[in-house]
Amino acid sequence: MQTLIQPKLLLIPLCSGLLTWYCHHIDYVLQMRVLAQVAFAGIFFTFAITIGTANRRRFEALDEIAALKSHILSLSGVFAHQHPKERLPLVMDAFRTFFPIARSVLIREERKVDGEDLRQIDDFFAFLLGEIFKIRQDGLSPPEIARLLHWYQGMQYSFERLLSIKEHYTPVILRYYIQTALITAIFFLSPEFAGMGWLGVLASVLATGMILALLTIQDMIEAPFGTGMDNIHFAFIERIQQRLIK
Numbered sequence: 001m002q003t004l005i006q007p008k009l010l011l012i013p014l015c016s017g018l019l020t021w022y023c024h025h026i027d028y029v030l031q032m033r034v035l036a037q038v039a040f041a042g043i044f045f046t047f048a049i050t051i052g053t054a055n056r057r058r059f060e061a062l063d064e065i066a067a068l069k070s071h072i073l074s075l076s077g078v079f080a081h082q083h084p085k086e087r088l089p090l091v092m093d094a095f096r097t098f099f100p101i102a103r104s105v106l107i108r109e110e111r112k113v114d115g116e117d118l119r120q121i122d123d124f125f126a127f128l129l130g131e132i133f134k135i136r137q138d139g140l141s142p143p144e145i146a147r148l149l150h151w152y153q154g155m156q157y158s159f160e161r162l163l164s165i166k167e168h169y170t171p172v173i174l175r176y177y178i179q180t181a182l183i184t185a186i187f188f189l190s191p192e193f194a195g196m197g198w199l200g201v202l203a204s205v206l207a208t209g210m211i212l213a214l215l216t217i218q219d220m221i222e223a224p225f226g227t228g229m230d231n232i233h234f235a236f237i238e239r240i241q242q243r244l245i246k
Contacts, residue, residue, distance in 0.1 A: 017205040023194035030191040051218045058224040064158040071151040106225040
C-alpha cells in the first residue's frame with residue numbers, strides 16, 4: 001500500500017535544496033521567468049489532465065458499484081414476488097455471494113484478474129439468467145421479462161466496466177513524462193531560486209516536496225480498488241446483504 005511517507009519525498013527535496021544552496025554559494029543566479037512560465041504551464045496543464053483522469057476513474061467506479069447495487073435490489077424485489085418460494089432462497093444466496101466475489105476480484109494487487117474468480121462471476125450470471133427464464137415459464141409478461149433482462153444486462157455492463165477500470169490506468173509513458181519533467185524543471189530552476197537567498201533554498205525544498213506529494217497522490221488514486229485509505233471500500237456489502245429478503 002502506497003503512502004505519502006516515502007524516502008523520495010525527503011531525498012529529492014533535500015537534493016533540490018542543496019543544489020539551490022550551491023547556486024547561491026557560488027553566486028550563480030539566473031532569471032528565467034518567461035522560460036519557467038512556459039515550461040510549467042505546459043507541464044502542469046498535462047499533469048492536471050492526468051491527475052483529473054485518475055480521480056475521475058474512481059468516481060466512475062463508484063457509479064458502477066451503485067448501479068450494481070440498484071439492479072440487484074430491483075431483481076431481488078421482483079424475484080421475491082414472482083419466483084417459486086422453494087427456489088427463492090437459492091437466488092437470494094446467489095445475490096449475497098456476488099459482491100464478496102466481486103470484491104476479491106477487484107482488490108487483487110495485480111491488474112490482471114484470475115481466471116477462477118472470473119469463472120465464479122460467470123457462473124453467477126449464468127445462474128441468474130436461468131432463473132429469469134424460469135420466471136418467464138411461470139407466466140411473467142414479456143414487458144416485465146424485458147425489464148428483468150435490462151437489469152441483468154446492466155449488471156454485466158457495470159461489472160465489465162469495473163474490470164476495465166481496474167486493468168487500464170492512465171498511460172504509463174505519460175505519467176513517467178510528467179514525473180520526470182516536473183522534477184527536472186524544479187532542479188533546472190535552482191539558479192532562479194538562488195536569487196532569493198536562503199528563502200529560495202526553503203522555497204525550492206517546499207516546491208519540490210509539494211510536487212512529489214501530488215505525483216504520489218496521483219499514483220495512489222490510479223488504482224481505485226485496494227486497501228489504501230482512499231481506495232473504494234466494500235463496507236456496504238454487509239448492509240446490502242441485510243436488505244436482501246431472506
